[in-house]
Amino acid sequence: MQMEGEGRAVPAASGYGPGEKPEWDYYSKCIHCGLCLNACPTYRELGVEMDSPRGRIYQMIQVEQGRLALGESFVRHMDLCLDCRACETACPSGVEYGRLIEAARGQIATHFRRPMLGRALRSLFFRQILPHRKRLIFAGQLLRVYQRSGIERLAWPIARIILPRLGNVARLAPRMEKPFFTERLGVTMEPVGPRKYRVALFAGCIASLAFARANEATARVLAMNGCEVVIPASQGCCGALHVHAGLRDEARQLARRNLEAFPPGDFDAVITNAAGCGSVLKEYPQLFEREGTEYLERALLFTARVRDVTEFLAGIEWNRDFASITVRATYQDPCHLGHAQRIRSAPRRLLRSVPGLELVELKDAEVCCGSAGIYNVSENDMAERLLESKMRRVDETGAELLLSANPGCLLQLRAGVAQSSNPRRRVSHVVELLDEAYRRARG
Amino acid sequence: MLWRPEDRLLYEYDGLSSRRVPDAVAFPRSTEDVTEIVKLARREKVPVIARGAGTGLSGGAVVTEGGIVVSFARMKKILEIDIPNQRARVQPGVVNLDLSLAVSDVGFYFVPDPSSQKACTIGGNVAENSGGPHTLAYGVTTNHVLGLEVVLDDGRVIRTGGKVWDRPGYDLTGFIVGSEGTLGLVTEITVRLTPKPEAVKTLLAIYERVLDATRTVAAITAGGITPAALEMMDGITLRAIEAATHAGYPLDSAAVLLIEVEGLREAVEEEVEAVEGICRRHAAREVRRARSEEERELLWRGRKNAFGALGRISPNFYVQDGVIPRTRLPAMLEYIAAVGEKHGLLIGNIFHAGDGNLHPLLMFDARDSKQTAKVLVAASEIMARCADLGGSITGEHGVGIEKNELMPLIFSPDDLAMMRRLKEVFNPAGFFNPGKVLPTGKMCGELRIQVGGGA
Ligand SMILES: Cc1cc2nc3c(=O)[nH]c(=O)nc-3n(C[C@H](O)[C@H](O)[C@H](O)COP(=O)(O)OP(=O)(O)OC[C@H]3O[C@@H](n4cnc5c(N)ncnc54)[C@H](O)[C@@H]3O)c2cc1C
Ligand code: SF4
């Protein structure tokens, strides 16, 4: 059915170029009912259709129909999307929004020229650093020296005056945790007690440096649950940030490397403690759908075994030899755990099984904290607004411990806590807490 | 204010369809802003179209002849919660469910619960006089609105009703509720809050034949029981919902009834027994009781997501909204099945059984223009039949641009003339939401339905 209105007389050619694009099979599921609106963080903040899920899908359709250019306005609204996928949870019609936005961003990445500086920075980060372990470690070491040396403290006030926005962003730089977890690559950890499972641990790229302790905790917790934990040496960055940025070819390359690093049949499960990585690992097949190569098959086999660490533990009779930890805690759902992987009860059940821990529900726990991969750097204003709302909710709970299950979220939440009314509040990963409870129990 | 064409483009649609791109979109934050906008529009002689969340299903918020869309998305403050007096004052952009959540800790809620409640605004509810599953026992929006603040066509602001019931003079509140944005812009609403019932029990009765389900409905109401909600879904709808929500609905049945009884604990127990007995006597294959709050929520989640769930089995569908006397339900369903067969269309049905509000869901593929035309014919045949049976052409979705030309089916020329006179007092020269509610005289040959996804 043709629509009437401005500029609709002649059916125009699609505004998309060659390559993957939002497909009819997926966008036609949207019946523009609007039930997703109030679930969308950017709509809640701005109240405009252009920054709502329904509106974004509509814009994708308009580009396809030639009514809207693949230009600045379109790019602006696609950029502002957090890819948090709260709209998928809200949508009764089963729209796979993640697919659509990622394809739209693929189009933007290949067919839209961004201003110079942004382009150069993006390329440096995505193409030159993330995929290469050595360069990543080098960058991590530099950052650590900077954080340790006091230059940071000196540079801070000056930087803030010159570039207030830079100040916000710099605060988000992950703390480098030496020794880096990269040193553990290739290692196998024995289970505590009889071996029940053989699992592979997905270490992550930045997480290996900035969340080395959380990774170690994950390995120990798994060992406490009868797992032999293998940390394959040839694994690398999962490519989630690339997928979110529309760099599909780069993501495919990274995916191929990981598919080779975790050969099918070797492990009972491939486990990650990063919700963002987990959700893209589970969606690797989408990257190979069009090609239909041998990798599609591999990806399907691989995906069937990927588990978030909380999902894995809650799915077995987990070991409950916990020491009591008396604390009032609350839990923030990482978007890529709650919305993308639909895992909500597993972390809560695990936490409730720790004696002494009082879990208070956080209102709007399913609303994004603003972290969203590198969103808090690229869209700092919106990210700060979301973080402020989040911190207000956290304050309402009166919790001393704020838990989540994704490194990116933890960074953002830590930055939020640091400037909140209660800067002493602790922020940890769920597995870190479980690890502590096991360790205290063993003395 | 949005002026750029690529932004305005996004305001050409609502939950029903798309028409025209507005000339501008405004985002007031206060009543004063609204007044300014109205005065500006007056000066420029362009129409004003109010918009809540744009979930409306009769095209109420779409633009028919250009003008300024006034979006209330940024007027979403809860201004006052007054629990001792069981009321709240809200701005019109407050999302329906957000109000209920805000008062749930203290044991209250806002009764009208349209299936779109997680997104639709209270301003939109007021304009459409929306209902929901709990309409049967507690009434529609108008029964829960105490007073309004309204910006008139010249920018003046009036307050209708108030905090007390029964004010002297004409009931302007009642007149404006349900007027679909054609009388003025509602800028503040005083609503009634209701204490949550002490006990709630939810049943799912499963049937092999639709007829048995409809007879159960008649028997329950004839038996003097008023359940809080009484919903029927047929097999086609059930299967779509189950695929979408995994609510545990049986895939092989012909129909189910979702029945909710609430009130004081002992009374509820007795009523549940009675209802269950009636279901069994009318050949229910199975009657399930929700044993926990989670199970109850799951059963409702299925129902609340019903419309959207159909998106999974059909690229497009057209939700109709009619009312029939409860007792005529079996005849009506037979008629709908016959219409579907005649046109070769798949039609599912959802029914707020308690108050006779029927939603036939006509499935089609908008890329097939022949099929689309058939859908429109079938829908109007169904509506005409509702009117014939002594019912109405809309239960809760409103008239909008969808059904204004059908109004003569249920109103005499004199009725309509009187309405037009009243409307013109508030809304001379088609300033507010033109072309809606009352017939325009030109039958718009082609109603554009559900274009978004499949256009
Ligand atoms: C999946 C789905 C399920 C639904 N289920 C139900 C249901 O169970 N029951 C039901 O009744 N409806 C239902 N609806 C229809 C719709 O959600 C309701 O009519 C709702 O009240 C509309 O609210 P809105 O904020 O989206 O208003 P909009 O669609 O934006 O506007 C609706 C009308 O209200 C007017 N309006 C909005 N705000 C104001 C204001 N402040 N002042 C004056 N006029 C105003 C607009 O001009 C328009 O005419 C459903 C819709 C969908 C998509
Ligand atoms: S809820 Fe789903 S179908 Fe409805 S508008 Fe949003 S994306 Fe589209």
Ligand code: SF4
């Ligand atoms: S992914 Fe998140 S930010 Fe993007 S449209 Fe969906 S809900 Fe909004």
